Amino acid sequence: LYLKNTVVLIPSGPLDQGLAYCPLFLLGFLVNAAAVRGLFAQRASWTDTHIYILNLAAADSALILFLPFRIYNAFFCLPPNFFCTFLVNIHFINMYASIFTSAAISVHRYLTVQFPLQARSWRRKKEAALAVCLTIWVFVVTICIIFIEENYPQKLWRCYERCKDERLKLQFVVTLVLAGFLAPLLIIVFCSSWLIFILLKQNTKSEERKSTISMVTANMIVFIVCYTPIHVSFSEQTIVPQSIFLHLSEWIASTNCCFDSISYYFLLKKFYL
Template identity: 30%
Template sequence: MHRNLSTLFATEETLHSLHSSPTNTSTALALSSDCPLVLSDYQFALIPVLYCLIFVLGLLGNSVVVLVLCRHNGPKTVANIYILNLAMADLLSLTTLPLWAAYYAYGYNWIFGSVMCKISGSILCLNTFTSIFFITCMSMDRYQAVIYPLRSQRRTLQQASFVAVIVWSLAGLSSLPTFYFRDTFYVERLGVNACIMAFPYEKYSKWSAGTALMKNILGFLIPLIIIITCYVWIRMRLMKAQGFEKNKKRRDKILKLVAAVVVAFLVCWLPFHVLTFLDALAWMNVITNCVIISVIDAALPFGICIGFANSCINPLLYCFIGNQFQEKLQHLFKLRIYQFSSRRQSSSSKKGSSLKEAESPDDLLEVNPDETTA
């Protein structure tokens, strides 16, 4: 196997640089000597910081999304179902980032046990698919709303919930290889207990290349084709719509949002999947140059970080830039302040008659209670 092992054990993809060796114990691991082993210190310091930053920002943004959508008392929409599931998928994967940050900080030494190794790896793989699948569902929903507005009005929340169940099921099936093969093994050469994909030794290269190509095709190429097709048709429909000049400002905003969706999708996932594809070519011995392999292995952790950063971008892209979501967030915030002020006012009125002439919460906040409900 012609592999540089500079980014061993980091995640689902970079773990492919390690392979089982058919020794007497059957669980011992050996490293390929075709290319020199290069471990870069910057990864041990920089990657944990990036993971922690993504964890904090993503946790904050997606938690607000879930809170607003769950506390919203108004009519639910199909788009809200997809956004809520997308935020929950991102939150699920974000919970594992501190573990992977510690993994890097300890020099690729997994200290959380075999069970957590299997669960954490499976969750990351699950999120890789669920995130992109739900983005695709949202793109198709926008397409239907713009191209077939009358038909789209017949969409039901039950249908959207059923689609969400299908998405989670497909993502779960796609993550089964990770759940089955992920495990911890002690690597004597590096002196670490690594969390790796322990594929069968005889077919390790085929399994590694196969899983990488599955991520490329099912987790990127097909969704990308669907997303671009939807937004091209949306743009064409908006440009041809009657009265376009009259509503140019509003429709320009829609087109900008459409462009932002496509660009964010490409920026976050293209580097990761290009590197994953090159990694598959290395496993198939199409790429054998040690310098190129070293570049692939050195870049993979940062490609993965960019992919994780999509969990931070999603709340901004799909929620915070939307006027309706901003209104829901403001209403929820005002409602909390009003309820808090009302409790204080009620408590203060019991202490003495001198407080009876105090200003009401409405006067203090300049908010009508009837307007605070979402």
């Protein structure tokens, strides 16, 4: 894309995708490694919140660790085979595990503030957090298995790229958009907005309250910015062949892995969770 003799790189063609994902992999690897290291440094005092954030870090780290295959494919072109099907599914399994875990953290954060006494008196919080995280992975993997034919080799032109005449099934897109994006989005917007409202009603003007409101707002905005484009693109693919917008939106969605580690780990250290 050229604007007044200035070149702006977007992940459109294969080489552009490789160049765009390289810094994302490096940054994502560093911030996720730092977050995981910080979490395990606190393992003696883990709470249910640590379990949720570890699950989020696991999903984001797994997505980041498989990005080198996408970078390699951009430069050297992996043949479309069942290994490619595996790579595509791993990418989206981890992306949606991250989405659902973010929603679970929002619910947990809302309940902790809205019902502080009940939250503190409940003794099986860790077990509940583990059950929620396990349910997330089972649900995401099950959806992947149900629709695995959508990414079979015969439907791929290149690894990570569908044939031009292969549209996504409407049922698959509806599942991704409604269950995989809109439902978590509504949960996050409701919980975050209500939490901000509760905090604004408090008479105290502490730096901790301001920091919490800023962080919750930032988490919500980042979620919307990162995941809206890719689901718009999925919807578009039921009508027209995939376009440059899909490649750009996939890259934008992947950047969430960096924001998650920075924002939620910061939240864990700065705020009561």
